[in-house]
Amino acid sequence: MNYPCKIAILIFNEVEVLDFCGPFEVFSITKGNNGQSPFEVMIVAEDEAPVLARNKLSINPQYAITNCPKPDVLLIPGGPGTRKEIYNDELLNWIKSTSIASELTLSVCTGSLLLGKANLLDDLEITTHHGALDLLREAAPKAIVRSDKRFIDNGKYIIAAGISAGIDMSLYVVGKLLGQDIAEKTAKYMEYDWVVNH
Numbered sequence: 001m002n003y004p005c006k007i008a009i010l011i012f013n014e015v016e017v018l019d020f021c022g023p024f025e026v027f028s029i030t031k032g033n034n035g036q037s038p039f040e041v042m043i044v045a046e047d048e049a050p051v052l053a054r055n056k057l058s059i060n061p062q063y064a065i066t067n068c069p070k071p072d073v074l075l076i077p078g079g080p081g082t083r084k085e086i087y088n089d090e091l092l093n094w095i096k097s098t099s100i101a102s103e104l105t106l107s108v109c110t111g112s113l114l115l116g117k118a119n120l121l122d123d124l125e126i127t128t129h130h131g132a133l134d135l136l137r138e139a140a141p142k143a144i145v146r147s148d149k150r151f152i153d154n155g156k157y158i159i160a161a162g163i164s165a166g167i168d169m170s171l172y173v174v175g176k177l178l179g180q181d182i183a184e185k186t187a188k189y190m191e192y193d194w195v196v197n198h
Contacts, residue, residue, distance in 0.1 A: 001072055001103055001177060003032075004040045008071035008098070010111075011045050011061060012091070014081030015053045018163050019108040023075055026170035030178070030186045038178060044068040046091055054079050065094040073173075074102045077166065078109030078129065086117045086139065096120060106158050106173065108166030115157070116140030124154045129162030167192060 007027050009020050020043075027039040045051050045061035053059055063069070076095060085091055096118040099105040107115050112128045115121050116139030125144045128136045137145050146152060151160040151169040153176075160169035171194055175183030180196075187194035 003038045004036075005038060005073060005177070006040050006042060006069060006071045007073040007075060008042045008044050008063075008068055008102075009075045009077065010095070011043055011051045011053065011059055011077070012079075012081045012085050013052050014079050014084070015051065015077050016079030016109055016163055017053050017055070017057055019077030019079055019111065019166055020053075020075070022164065022167040023077075023106070023108065023170040025190065026167060026174065026186060029189060030174050030182065032178060032182065042068060042071065046088075054081075065091070068098075071098065071102055073104045073106065074098050075106040075108070076111035076114050078107070078111040078113070078132075078162075082110040082113045086113055092118045104156060104158065104173070106160070106169060108160045108169065109162045110135070112136055112159050113139045115159075116143065121157065121159075124157055124159075125149075125152045126154075126157075126159045127152055127161045128159075131162075168194065172196075 027041045032038045043061045044063040047064045051059045109129045110132045112126055121140040122142040125146055127146045127149050150165045160166050171183045171187050
């Protein structure tokens with residue numbers, strides 16, 4: 001992994017706010033041992049128009065999928081909007097090609113539905129929000145859906161359960177890439193009561 005590591009977080013209408021803001025906060029405030037930011041976090045949407053997240057929070061993406069720099073890490077959040085986006089072939093094609101080219105792909109909540117529809121989760125252990133497990137089985141019929149894990153590390157693909165689980169997964173990724181000490185310092189700075197398990 002080269003540093004600063006580029007992390008692209010996809011957003012779309014009706015994205016769950018904490019699904020993307022939790023990981024955004026974790027990666028944005030992480031500092032390496034040299035005091036520098038090891039991550040460059042980019043917010044990307046299908047186009048550069050404002051996106052209305054869940055409960056009408058308006059977000060201005062930095063990039064469209066057509067001009068986003070190649071990320072090292074791709075993060076796909078969830079939310080009610082995934083139910084529409086699973087039929088958006090242009091977005092699914094971008095997710096698939098970007099994921100294949102990235103070093104890590106992360107999902108939070110029903111973001112895993114989009115990865116499933118892009119045929120990226122075959123034969124992997126995966127999870128999602130407890131209320132969407134059956135939808136995930138439909139979207140990724142060749143995967144093993146687990147309901148008992150907060151997040152699952154498959155190597156390239158790290159899949160988190162619902163909403164706040166994205167914070168735990170992101171701290172885990174910080175530890176995976178930079179060491180447990182950096183992850184713990186990040187959680188402490190956030191005053192986040194992090195239980196290191198998955």
